[in-house]
Amino acid sequence: MQLLRLPKTSDHFGRYYTAQEIAGLLIQTMSLEKPKTVIDLGVGDGALIREASLIWSDARFITVDIDKNTKHRLPLHISPSLLEHHVGDALEYALDKKLGVSFGTIDSAVCNPPYLRPKWRKHFNSILEEANLHSILPKFGCIPAEVLFIAQNLRLLKVGGKLGLIIPDGIIAGEKFATLRQALATTHRIERIIELPRRIFRNTDAKAHIMVLSKNISADETIQIQQLLPDGQLSSAILLPTEKASSRLDYSYLATNKSTRDKSDGLKLRDITLALKRGTFSSAERKTNELNILHTTDFTSDRLTVPKKFSSKRTLVKDAKFVVAQNGDILIARVGRNFNEKIWRVTSGPTIITDCILLLRVHPTYADRVFNYLTSSIGRSNLMSIAHGVGARFITTEGLLDLKI
The missing domain is CATH 3.90.220.20 (DNA methylase specificity domains)
Known part of the structure; x- marks a missing residue:
């Protein structure tokens, strides 16, 4: 993957590694009982599938990473017959052929995508279109890897398949991602969002969120939004009407906005x-x-x-x-x-x-x-x-x- 820009505190591939307790929270938040197949694009140090394998012990795991050294960091307790690792670019258009699985057949996916901007390739447009996210294109000069990883995961998932993500604050709250949030909430279903504390990634103050999506499922009337508190507990939920998904989905903003609205005359x-x-x-x-x-x-x-x-x-x-x-x-x-x-x-x-x-x-x-x-x-x-x-x-x-x- 050719890179245009890398965050200063990530590794060479733009990755921030997931803390084990956050990985566990993501898996629990997905609320899946026995998925047959779990895929992790950009598996990194394997934190997500390590936790996933403890809960979904009978699942088949397919992992992909561009880093040739990744395989040595994957969980050893997973049976070799249940873990299939591939070295390569997760954003290839014909990734299905490399993995030996058909698009639209995977039960579930977990992902902590790299934070970088890949050099634009023509097939990125097709990846977004096939994930029903092509409506976001006019808003961007180039597409962040996080968005492309979401789209690629959606291509792989079957209808109703679940995707558990750790994504940066910009996608949840940034103005330029409003059309993306709307598309994810209406074309697909945003089930739940959990705002994570700052400094959950090593060597960075980056703010991130857990998001759980279901592919091509009719949206609920509301999106459940919570915050992970310093003591490790989850806050009470804010139920945001789905039609407001394009505004902002970060708990701290919504909670502050609600508190201010309750105490003021509503003057903006x-x-x-x-x-x-x-x-x-x-x-x-x-x-x-x-x-x-x-x-x-x-x-x-x-x-x-x-x-x-x-x-x-x-x-x-x-x-x-x-x-x-x-x-x-x-x-x-x-x-x-x-x-x-x-x-x-x-x-x-x-x-x-x-x-x-x-x-x-x-x-x-x-x-x-x-x-x-x-x-x-x-x-x-x-x-x-x-x-x-x-x-x-x-x-x-x-x-x-x-x-x-």
């Missing part, structure tokens, strides 16, 4: 926002520019307003083609591990900002209310709940506008 930030803009200059441009430009590294925790030293002369920014914050505007760090602690209000004149900062301008009637909310412990917590990303987390304008205050 988008209803009172006059302007929401991202700064113009990059952090690199800021270093070489003669203008006085505010960056996220300038924020300090001992104040809530922009220091006067970052204000610019009005004559300098008059008719400027770059983004300039004015008195009353709220500045929010868009990216960073602790972005939600970097919120300032402009009170001492025009302020030029980098593209790592969002300028929020709301109706004057609500200005104090919004600022007080965003800088409160609840507001900062809610900001974190809408964040995406590994390590340096980030928020999107749509996520911010959907907050209720």
